[in-house]
Amino acid sequence: MRIMIYINRNDNSALKEQIRQVMAQKIRSGLLLPGQQLPSVRVLANQLRVSLVTVVEAYNLLKQDGLIESCHGKGTFVTSFESTKSREEAILNHSNWQLAIEDYLPQASFWHHNYISLPPEILDLGSASMHHSLLPLSLLSTAIQKGLQEYPKSLSSYSPFSGDSQFLGIIVDYLKGQDLLLNIQQIIVTNGTQQGIDLFARTFLGPGDVVAMETPVFSGAIDAFRLTKTIIQPIPLDREGIRIDILEELSTYMKIKAIYTIPTYQNPTGIIMSLKRRRQLLEFAKQNGILILEDDPCRELNFCEKTKLPPTIKAIDTYGLVVYLKGFSKFLFPGMRLGILVADGTIYNRLLATKSITDLGSSLWLQKILVDFFKQPQLKRHLQKMSRNMEERSQMVFEKLNAKLNPLIYWQRTSGGMFLWITLPPSISADNLIPEAHSRGIHFLPGSIFYPRELGFNHLRICWTNLSDTDLPIALDILCDFLNDAVLKVNF
Amino acid sequence: MRIMIYINRNDNSALKEQIRQVMAQKIRSGLLLPGQQLPSVRVLANQLRVSLVTVVEAYNLLKQDGLIESCHGKGTFVTSFESTKSREEAILNHSNWQLAIEDYLPQASFWHHNYISLPPEILDLGSASMHHSLLPLSLLSTAIQKGLQEYPKSLSSYSPFSGDSQFLGIIVDYLKGQDLLLNIQQIIVTNGTQQGIDLFARTFLGPGDVVAMETPVFSGAIDAFRLTKTIIQPIPLDREGIRIDILEELSTYMKIKAIYTIPTYQNPTGIIMSLKRRRQLLEFAKQNGILILEDDPCRELNFCEKTKLPPTIKAIDTYGLVVYLKGFSKFLFPGMRLGILVADGTIYNRLLATKSITDLGSSLWLQKILVDFFKQPQLKRHLQKMSRNMEERSQMVFEKLNAKLNPLIYWQRTSGGMFLWITLPPSISADNLIPEAHSRGIHFLPGSIFYPRELGFNHLRICWTNLSDTDLPIALDILCDFLNDAVLKVNF
Numbered sequence: 001m002r003i004m005i006y007i008n009r010n011d012n013s014a015l016k017e018q019i020r021q022v023m024a025q026k027i028r029s030g031l032l033l034p035g036q037q038l039p040s041v042r043v044l045a046n047q048l049r050v051s052l053v054t055v056v057e058a059y060n061l062l063k064q065d066g067l068i069e070s071c072h073g074k075g076t077f078v079t080s081f082e083s084t085k086s087r088e089e090a091i092l093n094h095s096n097w098q099l100a101i102e103d104y105l106p107q108a109s110f111w112h113h114n115y116i117s118l119p120p121e122i123l124d125l126g127s128a129s130m131h132h133s134l135l136p137l138s139l140l141s142t143a144i145q146k147g148l149q150e151y152p153k154s155l156s157s158y159s160p161f162s163g164d165s166q167f168l169g170i171i172v173d174y175l176k177g178q179d180l181l182l183n184i185q186q187i188i189v190t191n192g193t194q195q196g197i198d199l200f201a202r203t204f205l206g207p208g209d210v211v212a213m214e215t216p217v218f219s220g221a222i223d224a225f226r227l228t229k230t231i232i233q234p235i236p237l238d239r240e241g242i243r244i245d246i247l248e249e250l251s252t253y254m255k256i257k258a259i260y261t262i263p264t265y266q267n268p269t270g271i272i273m274s275l276k277r278r279r280q281l282l283e284f285a286k287q288n289g290i291l292i293l294e295d296d297p298c299r300e301l302n303f304c305e306k307t308k309l310p311p312t313i314k315a316i317d318t319y320g321l322v323v324y325l326k327g328f329s330k331f332l333f334p335g336m337r338l339g340i341l342v343a344d345g346t347i348y349n350r351l352l353a354t355k356s357i358t359d360l361g362s363s364l365w366l367q368k369i370l371v372d373f374f375k376q377p378q379l380k381r382h383l384q385k386m387s388r389n390m391e392e393r394s395q396m397v398f399e400k401l402n403a404k405l406n407p408l409i410y411w412q413r414t415s416g417g418m419f420l421w422i423t424l425p426p427s428i429s430a431d432n433l434i435p436e437a438h439s440r441g442i443h444f445l446p447g448s449i450f451y452p453r454e455l456g457f458n459h460l461r462i463c464w465t466n467l468s469d470t471d472l473p474i475a476l477d478i479l480c481d482f483l484n485d486a487v488l489k490v491n492f
Numbered sequence: 493m494r495i496m497i498y499i500n501r502n503d504n505s506a507l508k509e510q511i512r513q514v515m516a517q518k519i520r521s522g523l524l525l526p527g528q529q530l531p532s533v534r535v536l537a538n539q540l541r542v543s544l545v546t547v548v549e550a551y552n553l554l555k556q557d558g559l560i561e562s563c564h565g566k567g568t569f570v571t572s573f574e575s576t577k578s579r580e581e582a583i584l585n586h587s588n589w590q591l592a593i594e595d596y597l598p599q600a601s602f603w604h605h606n607y608i609s610l611p612p613e614i615l616d617l618g619s620a621s622m623h624h625s626l627l628p629l630s631l632l633s634t635a636i637q638k639g640l641q642e643y644p645k646s647l648s649s650y651s652p653f654s655g656d657s658q659f660l661g662i663i664v665d666y667l668k669g670q671d672l673l674l675n676i677q678q679i680i681v682t683n684g685t686q687q688g689i690d691l692f693a694r695t696f697l698g699p700g701d702v703v704a705m706e707t708p709v710f711s712g713a714i715d716a717f718r719l720t721k722t723i724i725q726p727i728p729l730d731r732e733g734i735r736i737d738i739l740e741e742l743s744t745y746m747k748i749k750a751i752y753t754i755p756t757y758q759n760p761t762g763i764i765m766s767l768k769r770r771r772q773l774l775e776f777a778k779q780n781g782i783l784i785l786e787d788d789p790c791r792e793l794n795f796c797e798k799t800k801l802p803p804t805i806k807a808i809d810t811y812g813l814v815v816y817l818k819g820f821s822k823f824l825f826p827g828m829r830l831g832i833l834v835a836d837g838t839i840y841n842r843l844l845a846t847k848s849i850t851d852l853g854s855s856l857w858l859q860k861i862l863v864d865f866f867k868q869p870q871l872k873r874h875l876q877k878m879s880r881n882m883e884e885r886s887q888m889v890f891e892k893l894n895a896k897l898n899p900l901i902y903w904q905r906t907s908g909g910m911f912l913w914i915t916l917p918p919s920i921s922a923d924n925l926i927p928e929a930h931s932r933g934i935h936f937l938p939g940s941i942f943y944p945r946e947l948g949f950n951h952l953r954i955c956w957t958n959l960s961d962t963d964l965p966i967a968l969d970i971l972c973d974f975l976n977d978a979v980l981k982v983n984f
Contacts, residue, residue, distance in 0.1 A: 033838075101749075101783060103695050103842045132648035140647055141640050148633050155632055155827040156624035191683060195851040202719070203595050223849040227694070257593075291593060335647040335857035346525075350595045357715040358850075359687040365827035366855070 015050055019058035020065075021453075027067045027078055035080035038068060105227070122438055123475035125462040126445040128267070128418060129334050134389055134465060136382040140333055143373035151368040159364035161356035163189030163340075167367035170374045171340055175326070178299065180315045182342060188352055189362045192339045193297055193327035198224045199341065200258075200293050200323055203354045205230035209257040212250070214242045216421070216450035216459065218267045218295070221260055225452075230257075232452040237266070241273030244280045251288055258291040263313055265298035265417030268450050268461040272415075275310040282313060285321050291347070292322045300331045300383060303390040304415035320344035323351070330418065331386065332373075338366050390416075390465065397464045397476065404480035406487045418465040421447075424483065427490055429457040433482075442478045507542055511550035512557075513945075519559045519570055527572035530560060597719070614930055615967035617954040618937040620759070620910060621826050626881055626957060628874040632825055635865035643860040651856035653848035655681030655832075659859035662866045663832055667818070670791065672807045672834075680833045680844055681854045685789055685819035688833045690716045692750075692785050692815055695846045697722035701749040704742070706734045708913070708942035708951065710759045710787070713752055717944075722749075724944040729758070733765030736772045743780055750783040755805055757790035757909030760942050760953040764907075767802035774805060777813050783839070784814045792823045792875060795882040796907035812836035815843070822910065823878065824865075830858050882908075882957065889956045889968065896972035898979045910957040913939075916975065919982055921949040925974075934970045 026032045038059075039047070045055045059076060062068045069079050147154070154164075162168070168184035175182060190196045197220065205211055207229045213221065215234035225232055233250065236243050242261055250256065259281070263273035273281075285292050294313045302309055314324035320343075327339040343351055355361070373379070397420070398413050405411070410423040424430065430446040437443060447459025467475055518524045530551075531539065537547045551568060554560045561571050639646070646656075654660070660676035667674060682688045689712065697703055699721045705713065707726035717724055725742065728735050734753055742748065751773070755765035765773075777784050786805045794801055806816035812835075819831040835843055847853070865871070889912070890905050897903070902915040916922065922938040929935060939951025959967055 101696065101781070101839065104698050105695060105842055105845050127650075129650065130648065132645050135648045137644055137647050141644070144636065144640060148636060152629055152633070153624050155629055155825055156622070156627045158619075158621065158821075158826055191851050191854075194849075198850050203597060204593065206596050220849070220852060227846070227849055289593070329650075333647055333857075334650055335855060337851065337853075337855040347593065350597055353597050354719070357686075357712070357719055358690050359683050359829070360712060361829075362683075363827060363829040363855075363858070365825075366858075 016054050016058040016061065019044075019048070019050075019055065020061045023058070023062060024065060024067055032078050034078050036078045038076045038078065040075060119438075121441070123442045123471055123478070124466055125464070125475055125479060126443045127466060128330065128463050130331060130418070130465045131468055133468065134386055135334075136332065136379065136386075139376055139378055139382060140369075140373060143376065144369050146372045147365075147369040150372070151365070154365045154368040157364055159189065159361040159367060161188075161361045162352055163187065163362065164364055164367040164371075167371050170371050174374055175342075178315070179311050180324075180342075186342050186344060186348060188341045188343070188348070188355055189367060190325075190339045190341050190355070191359070191362055192329055192337045193295060193325050194220050194224070195358075196325040196327075196339060196341045197221050197260075197293065197295065198227075199351055199354050199358065201225050201228045201230070202358075203350050204258060204291065210254055212247060212256050212259045213452065214261055214266065215452065216268055216447060217260070217452075218262060219445075219449040221295070222450075222452045225260070234452055235259075237269060237271055239271060241266070241271060241277040242281065244277065244284055247281075247284055251284075256288065256290050258293055259285060260293045260295065261313070262295045262297070264296060264309055265301060265414065265419075267297070267417075268419050268445075268447075268459075269421045270412065270414035270417050270419055272309065273313075278310060278313050278316065282317060282319070282321065286319050290321070292317075293325070294322050295325045297325075297327045297330045298417040301387075301390065301418060302416035303387045303394060305387075307415040309416075314342060320347065323347060331383075333370075336366055336370075338362060338370065393464065393469075393472070396473065400473065400476050401480065404477070404484075406484045408487050409483055418463050420462050420464060422460050422462065422483070424458040424460070425487060425490060426458050428486055430460040431457060433460075433486055436486075437482060440478055440482055442475050442482070444479070508546050508550040508553065511536075511540070511542075511547065512553045515550070515554060516557060516559055524570050526570055528570045530568045530570065532567060611930075613933065615934045615963055615970070616958055617956070617967050617971060618935045619958060620822065620955050622823060622910070622957045623960055625960065626878055627826075628824065628871065628878070631868055631870055631874060632861075632865060635868065636861050638864045639857075639861040642864070643857070646857045646860040649856050651681070651853040651859060653680075653853045654844055655679065655854065656856055656859040656863075659863050662863050666866055667834075670807070671803050672816075674834060678834050678836060678840060680835070680840070680847055681859060682817075682831045682833050682847070683851070683854055684821055684829045684831045685787060685817050686712050686716070687850075688817040688819075688831055689713050689752075689785070689787065690719075691833065691843055691846050691850065693717050693720045693722070694850075695842050696750060696783060702746055704739060704748050704751045705944065706753055706758065707944065708760055708939060709752070709944075710754060711941040713787070714942075714944045717752070726944055727751075729761060729763055731763060733758070733763060733769040734773065736769065736776055739773075739776055743776075748780065748782050750785055751777065752785045752787070753805075754787045754789070756788060756801055757793060757906065757911075759789070759909075760911050760937075760939075760951075761913045762904065762906035762909050762911055764801065765805075770802060770805050770808065774809060774811070774813065778811050782813070784809075785817070786814050787817045789817075789819045789822045790909040793879075793882065793910060794908035795879045795886060797879075799907040801908075806834060812839065815839060823875075825862075828858055828862075830854060830862065885956065885961075885964070888965065892965065892968050893972065896969070896976075898976045900979050901975055910955050912954050912956060914952050914954065914975070916950040916952070917979060917982060918950050920978055922952040923949060925952075925978055929974060932970050932974055934967050934974070936971070 023032070041052055041055045041059065045052045059068065063070070067079055068076055070076050165184060167189065168187050171187055172182050172184055190199065201224045205225060205228045209230045210233050211225050211230050212233045212235050214237050222232065233254070233256065235246055241263060247256070247259070261273070261281070263278060265272065281292065292313060296312055299309060312324065314322045324342040325339065329337065329339070341351060401411060408425050411420050414420070431448055434446060445461045447461065448457050450461065462479065464472065515524070533544055533547045533551065537544045551560065555562070559571055560568055562568050657676060659681065660679050663679055664674050664676055682691065693716045697717060697720045701722045702725050703717050703722050704725045704727050706729050714724065725746070725748065727738055733755060739748070753765070753773070755770060757764065773784065784805060788804055791801065804816065806814045816834040817831065821829065821831070833843060893903060900917050903912050906912070923940055926938060937953045939953065940949050942953065954971065956964065
């Protein structure tokens with residue numbers, strides 16, 4: 001049987017490392033099943049046009065990883081689970097022919113599978129969302145009622161591919177309030193930020209291209225870029241944001257095509273890129289003909305009044321370099337899945353082409369409802385109220401962690417956003433802590449998913465806006481005890 | 493500057509023909525602008541690793557097409573428009589650097605651009621939709637009201653990536669009524685059929701793969717497949733559906749990976765694939781390890797009671813070969829953009845992985861509303877009423893065309909669906925008729941967009957469910973006069 005592995009001979013990693021990574025990802029994410037037979041060394045070497053030695057070494061690495069095993073005389077297999085149930089399922093689920101259908105997936109995201117199967121009784125400090133008590137749901141209901149009367153035909157009509165012009169006009173007004181001065185011909189309505197990233201990736205990135213990403217970074221972006229087989233170049237952060245000096249050094253020997261950044265309340269670290277660094281980034285991109293994909297989900301979640309946020313990179317972009325993504329899921333209406341993308345000139349044209357091929361445009365009806373929603377004067381008051389609620393909540397969170405967490409565990413206060421990035425002593429892997437965390441009744445996201453290459457095991461991200469006012473302190477108590485225990489275990 | 497052209501050396505068409513087609517598509521769809529300079533022959537030959545002669549011949553063909561022109565001593569340019577306005581726009585819109593950013597788009601669909609700029613006073617016989625008077629809008633309003641009370645939290649929560657289990661359960665019940673017996677683990681909620689096609693294409697098709705498509709065929713599918721650079725193999729239809737004999741012959745010398753079909757009320761021809769042909773198609777696919785992508789948008793639009801439709805191919809698929817797409821946009825709620833995809837085993841797993849990477853799941857709120865909508869007993873009565881309305885309408889349409897159209901113009905009655913496929917004498921190009929049609933106040937879709945390779949100019953598709961009861965006969969009168977005039981012009 002053939003397994004689709006894409007080898008990039010331009011990539012600096014050793015070939016055996018590439019093979020190992022891709023197969024490890026496929027196994028961990030369930031695309032290769034326990035007990036499934038793998039190609040022989042000879043067959044795989046032939047298929048990939050690499051030496052036998054390369055495949056032997058890749059297989060040895062995977063055996064060390066515990067992911068594959070040899071059965072003498074029979075061949076090499078994905079390590080099977082203890083339970084016979086999984087084996088039977090694997091056999092019953094499909095005949096061999098289905099597995100022989102090659103696909104273009106480098107990895108079904110490991111964490112996605114985790115997320116899907118989370119039992120309801122577990123207190124979820126992992127997923128990025130706002131508790132419904134913090135959201136303007138009554139305002140939304142009102143807008144929906146109104147929309148039903150005012151725009152009945154919007155249920156029966158399609159949106160233009162770039163979006164409804166009335167809704168686009170509302171967005172233009174909304175973004176003016178953030179010093180972003182646009183016209184509607186620069187905006188495309190999307191089904192949320194993730195689609196925005198995916199559209200950008202599909203349109204501009206492919207094998208041989210390089211996308212630079214701050215790391216750690218939003219895992220959904222890693223997934224979307226991986227799907228295009230572009231090379232992902234991680235760039236470290238410091239307290240002012242992405243390291244320009246490292247970008248400059250890299251660009252002396254590689255052609256970077258695009259840079260992905262979340263400059264305000266970076267996910268997961270919470271860092272705010274300074275104005276100076278934003279300007280430097282723009283200049284760097286201009287000199288090298290690089291596109292910037294700016295993702296801005298959390299700007300509205302600034303709950304500390306003293307903090308004045310720098311302008312968006314898009315607001316100071318006079319070159320048309322920046323593709324700007326705004327999602328409303330985090331702070332307005334997660335259940336609706338609508339967002340916008342801003343771009344210029346032929347960059348815009350091409351993104352619009354991809355959008356139309358992908359889904360023929362977003363829901364007209366949702367856009368019409370939101371026209372009314374954004375017009376409501378109470379919206380501004382709501383956002384202020386949400387800010388105050390979040391500030392109270394954050395105080396409780398910071399005080400508790402400050403009081404309870406072992407000093408060997410590092411974290412930092414933020415002035416906004418919804419995440420905390422927690423760093424454990426280097427020998428502890430957050431991935432390995434997940435089963436124990438679940439048995440104690442909480443969930444968080446392991447830091448490894450925020451790195452495109454396998455680093456960062458000793459970090460974790462928590463979202464502190466997800467739970468109710470009652471559940472949150474309980475979950476945090478459990479978290480602190482749990483992490484403290486993990487640290488103590490190591491020290492003995 | 494570099495233009496991204498992907499040459500497929502496995503494709504049978506001559507290389508110069510490929511270059512010509514790709515550049516023609518880019519020019520027609522606005523991705524290359526009027527007056528824009530093209531690479532020199534030497535540079536392009538170098539970039540594509542083809543001979544100089546090949547590029548010279550490709551450029552000559554494009555000059556014959558009127559799409560490019562040489563300026564002696566200056567180079568080769570996209571033919572500029574008469575108006576200086578376009579030229580200035582081209583210069584002002586972007587600096588050279590934006591054009592130097594390569595993309596992966598083979599074509600922004602030509603017809604999409606047409607569609608976007610349709611003036612409101614033109615009677616649209618082109619776009620595939622139902623007039624709001626035919627849709628169950630009041631039922632939808634009721635469901636929305638109810639949903640607001642019953643599921644307020646769905647506005648603030650995300651859907652699982654495969655969809656909300658309650659909604660999936662409703663879908664299982666709904667499809668039972670079409671003899672499709674499924675469990676919810678086989679279903680993924682999508683943002684409509686177009687996304688379903690796009691997910692399938694991205695997951696399974698790429699350069700070197702072959703997808704066989706009935707032709708003429710839904711242009712959205714052509715676009716989605718083109719984006720992956722898969723080879724599109726057109727397969728003719730006869731009155732029973734896709735030509736199995738041709739598929740069998742082709743498969744003796746090419747490996748077909750997937751077959752795309754709309755077996756019931758095929759878009760645009762209206763043909764219904766016979767049960768016998770469906771079985772043959774399944775057997776053929778089984779023997780050759782080929783996936784079938786079955787698109788089923790119009791099954792509910794069967795308005796002729798005497799006609800009993802054959803089962804879906806999915807319903808008789810015991811092998812797990814078929815990926816089945818159902819959209820609700822055509823007959824229930826175009827403005828909402830929701831649909832479903834059905835698949836089995838690891839085919840399902842991989843499509844789900846792509847779906848989650850693409851947009852993190854469809855709107856939970858929309859799904860919850862539709863739970864109530866599908867539960868309503870009035871829905872069945874509505875569908876029957878819609879059927880009767882459509883039957884009346886179709887009678888009017890068929891009688892008018894029968895009475896008025898020149899006998900040299902060929903068309904055929906259907907028992908369902910919303911389209912008519914009209915065939916003109918071979919020397920008439922429907923694309924060339926569009927400007928005149930607009931000046932007379934109507935729009936239709938030219939047949940060329942339904943063919944992946946440039947054929948079929950003498951066809952056009954009309955949709956007769958789009959206009960009001962008042963506008964439709966007016967539009968049809970104009971259409972008949974207009975087409976008759978075109979035919980007469982040729983004969984003199």
